[in-house]
Amino acid sequence: MGYRLDEIDKRIIYRLMQNARDTSAPQIADEVSVSAGTIRNRVQKMQEHGIITGFHTNIDFERVDGRLTSLFTCTAEVPSREGLAQGILEIPGVINVRELMTGRGNLQVKAVSEDTSDLSRIANELSNRGLEIENENLIQNERFHPYHQFGPDERQGHISMTDLVSLSGEADVVELVINSDAPIANKTLKEAGREGLIGDELLVIAIERDDSVLTPKGSTWIRPDDVVTVFSRGGVSQDVLREFVGE
Numbered sequence: 321m322g323y324r325l326d327e328i329d330k331r332i333i334y335r336l337m338q339n340a341r342d343t344s345a346p347q348i349a350d351e352v353s354v355s356a357g358t359i360r361n362r363v364q365k366m367q368e369h370g371i372i373t374g375f376h377t378n379i380d381f382e383r384v385d386g387r388l389t390s391l392f393t394c395t396a397e398v399p400s401r402e403g404l405a406q407g408i409l410e411i412p413g414v415i416n417v418r419e420l421m422t423g424r425g426n427l428q429v430k431a432v433s434e435d436t437s438d439l440s441r442i443a444n445e446l447s448n449r450g451l452e453i454e455n456e457n458l459i460q461n462e463r464f465h466p467y468h469q470f471g472p473d474e475r476q477g478h479i480s481m482t483d484l485v486s487l488s489g490e491a492d493v494v495e496l497v498i499n500s501d502a503p504i505a506n507k508t509l510k511e512a513g514r515e516g517l518i519g520d521e522l523l524v525i526a527i528e529r530d531d532s533v534l535t536p537k538g539s540t541w542i543r544p545d546d547v548v549t550v551f552s553r554g555g556v557s558q559d560v561l562r563e564f565v566g567e
Contacts, residue, residue, distance in 0.1 A: 323369040326483035326495055328352050328547070329362055330470035333372070336363075337466035340375045351472070353480075353497050355545045357530030378464060381432045388439055392429040392446060393455040401426060404449060411445045413438065425454050480565040481556075482547065490555040493525075500544040501566040510538035517563045521553040 325333075331352050335343045345359040352359075366372040381387040396404045405417045408429060416430035429446060433439040446453060483495035498505050504512050512518045527534040528547035534540060542548065552560055 323365065323371060324483070325371070328354060328358070328482050328497075329366060329371075331472065332359060332362055332366070334466045334470040334472075336372070336375070337464075337470075341377070349545075352482075353499060353545060354547055355530050358528060358545070358547060361528075361531040378462070385434070388433045388435070389459040390431050390433065390439060390442075391457050391459055392431065392443070392453055393425045394427040394429060394446060394451040394453050395424045396427050396451055398426070400450070404451065407449060408446065408451075411442060411449075413442045427451065430459070481561065484556065490553070492552045492556045493549065494552065494556045494560075495547060495549050496561070496564045498542055498544055498546045498548055498564060499566040502544075503563050503566070504542050505544050505566075507542055508538065509536055509540050509542065512542065513538075522560065523551040523553075525549050525551050 332348055335348050335351075345356040345363070349356040349359045363372065381389045401419060405419050405427060408414055408417050408427075411431075413431045413433050414429055415432055416428075418428040418430075420426045420428065429451075431439075431442045433442055443453060443456065480499065481494060481496055485493045487493065503515075504517050507515070507517070509518065509524060518524065524536045524542075526549040527536055527540065527542070528549075529543065529545075548564065550556075550560070550564065
């Protein structure tokens with residue numbers, strides 16, 4: 321079963337793409353109103369599912385003894401493309417290989433060389449491995465930016481509803497972050513039901529707290545920063561949101 325990204329996961333990805341080195345779990349937690357433990361747990365899950373594949377440092381090699389950074393556009397036979405791509409990474413100087421869904425030019429190879437002679441050596445090794453070099457260019461500058469759609473929406477403010485799945489009829493499953501001023505905060509589910517905060521049409525089906533997912537019972541406490549999954553038979557109304565996340 322695939323991993324479904326919610327708004328918390330998307331914000332984590334955005335901030336890590338923006339600056340993984342100087343972005344801490346508590347910083348992201350403060351932004352999305354959950355605990356730092358929840359952020360660390362989400363990062364680990366996304367790594368396990370192959371969504372986050374690594375944390376990389378971007379280097380300007382021209383500033384390192386004037387080294388040259390080049391981009392080779394190559395063509396490989398489709399049946400052997402994947403194996404060639406893996407083998408190319410063993411060539412000294414090659415730092416990145418991209419497989420493209422196209423006919424010709426289906427491999428892009430990024431390489432760093434000490435000088436033009438070293439650059440020729442890399443080109444020859446690519447050719448010797450069965451690649452046809454279509455184009456070769458020196459990279460002057462590279463610029464990076466995180467994926468905009470995973471970033472904060474200034475109109476939204478902090479995140480309250482992190483995911484919503486509409487089921488048949490009018491039923492919804494919604495994931496909510498409990499705010500400190502929410503009426504349900506710091507109450508047990510039994511107390512919340514007795515006070516009318518959880519009606520007959522609602523069912524709390526999971527509570528994510530730090531690195532644990534709790535199975536809700538009547539004695540289970542709802543705490544600020546919990547990520548709570550709620551089934552609503554009649555759909556998610558403003559009253560439901562107000563009870564769980566506050567005004």
